Amino acid sequence: MSKIIVTGGCGYIGSHTVIALIDQGYKVVVFDDFSNASEDTLDRIAKITGIRPLFTRVDLKEKIKVLEAFNEHKEAKAVIHFAAYKAVKESINNPLDYYENNLFSLINVLNAQQAVGINNFIFSSSATVYGMPESFPMTENSPVKRPFSPYGNTKKIAEEILEDYTNANTKLSFISLRYFNPIGAHDSGHIGELPSGIPNNLMPYITQTAAGLRDKLWVFGDDYPTKDGTAVRDYIHVVDLAEAHLAALQYLMKNQQKANYEIYNLGTGQGYSVLEVIKSFELANNLRLNYEITSRREGDVAVMYASTDLAKQVLGWSAKRDLKSMVASAWKWEQNFRK
Numbered sequence: 001m002s003k004i005i006v007t008g009g010c011g012y013i014g015s016h017t018v019i020a021l022i023d024q025g026y027k028v029v030v031f032d033d034f035s036n037a038s039e040d041t042l043d044r045i046a047k048i049t050g051i052r053p054l055f056t057r058v059d060l061k062e063k064i065k066v067l068e069a070f071n072e073h074k075e076a077k078a079v080i081h082f083a084a085y086k087a088v089k090e091s092i093n094n095p096l097d098y099y100e101n102n103l104f105s106l107i108n109v110l111n112a113q114q115a116v117g118i119n120n121f122i123f124s125s126s127a128t129v130y131g132m133p134e135s136f137p138m139t140e141n142s143p144v145k146r147p148f149s150p151y152g153n154t155k156k157i158a159e160e161i162l163e164d165y166t167n168a169n170t171k172l173s174f175i176s177l178r179y180f181n182p183i184g185a186h187d188s189g190h191i192g193e194l195p196s197g198i199p200n201n202l203m204p205y206i207t208q209t210a211a212g213l214r215d216k217l218w219v220f221g222d223d224y225p226t227k228d229g230t231a232v233r234d235y236i237h238v239v240d241l242a243e244a245h246l247a248a249l250q251y252l253m254k255n256q257q258k259a260n261y262e263i264y265n266l267g268t269g270q271g272y273s274v275l276e277v278i279k280s281f282e283l284a285n286n287l288r289l290n291y292e293i294t295s296r297r298e299g300d301v302a303v304m305y306a307s308t309d310l311a312k313q314v315l316g317w318s319a320k321r322d323l324k325s326m327v328a329s330a331w332k333w334e335q336n337f338r339k
């Protein structure tokens with residue numbers, strides 16, 4: 001049973017991945033500081049899997065503490081690094097917090113994993129590194145551009161750091177996974193997305209509006225060059241995303257890499273407009289959502305969806321869950337949580 005270190009394992013994508021790892025028999029160690037997650041996520045994971053992951057509370061900005069935490073788990077075979085701040089708007093208002101948190105943490109984790117001799121590493125990146133794209137779908141070879149937000153730029157810079165670092169250390173096996181738009185929740189309804197404050201993202205804004213926490217959903221723009229004028233994204237079920245991490249990990253552990261740093265898109269390859277997501281949510285959950293069209297949100301792109309061929313060919317992974325399953329599970333989680 002290999003031990004895997006998961007930073008940010010109590011967060012949204014991290015917690016779903018921890019469950020997938022435990023279900024496959026991995027021994028999981030979570031490093032989290034609860035800056036944007038709750039400790040009871042560990043109990044929720046235990047409720048679902050029957051196993052409470054090992055846990056160390058650590059602020060990854062603290063170099064010495066990170067090293068100590070890694071020293072406790074030297075025998076780990078891989079690190080999956082989720083821990084990061086992720087609110088776009090907040091990052092525009094507090095750029096230094098984002099650069100400090102997301103990049104210092106990454107560097108400290110890299111130094112610590114090298115110090116204890118762990119060579120396998122998976123990084124949470126984002127489709128935001130494609131910036132304002134010119135053609136679709138996005139392949140891993142599409143140009144990387146300056147993202148609109150400091151949050152997005154931390155992902156771009158992190159990828160550059162990983163590229164330089166793996167160039168200098170050929171025995172390392174690293175993967176960056178570029179997520180498109182993760183939504184949905186675990187089937188059990190026990191874990192899901194839990195944004196702090198007013199949500200920035202579409203899905204939690206929809207579920208909170210349906211739950212009565214928000215008056216109405218504002219749809220940002222209906223004058224995009226898309227089928228219904230609203231922006232198109234590649235929404236992917238968070239459980240599919242978790243399974244992709246498992247596939248990437250298994251690939252790393254079998255030493256199948258062609259290059260010691262590889263990048264994969266994680267999406268479904270299918271784009272849906274904001275109005276299609278709303279309609280699907282209403283239909284799947286048999287309710288009406290209060291929404292109104294307003295102006296575009298600054299920095300938003302009209303269309304973004306992935307080419308998923310590479311992950312399929314090389315990792316043997318592709319998304320299985322459809323939009324209905326995404327919106328139904330998101331609503332189940334919101335209702336359970338509000339109870």
Ligand code: UDP
Nearest residue numbers: 200201202205218219220231233274297300
């Ligand atoms: N969106 C919206 N209203 C909201 C939040 C998001 O209309 O309250 C739209 C947003 O403009 C984008 C899509 O929903 O077209 C997905 O936005 P989200 O913030 O979830 O992800 P992004 O693709 O921006 O990272």
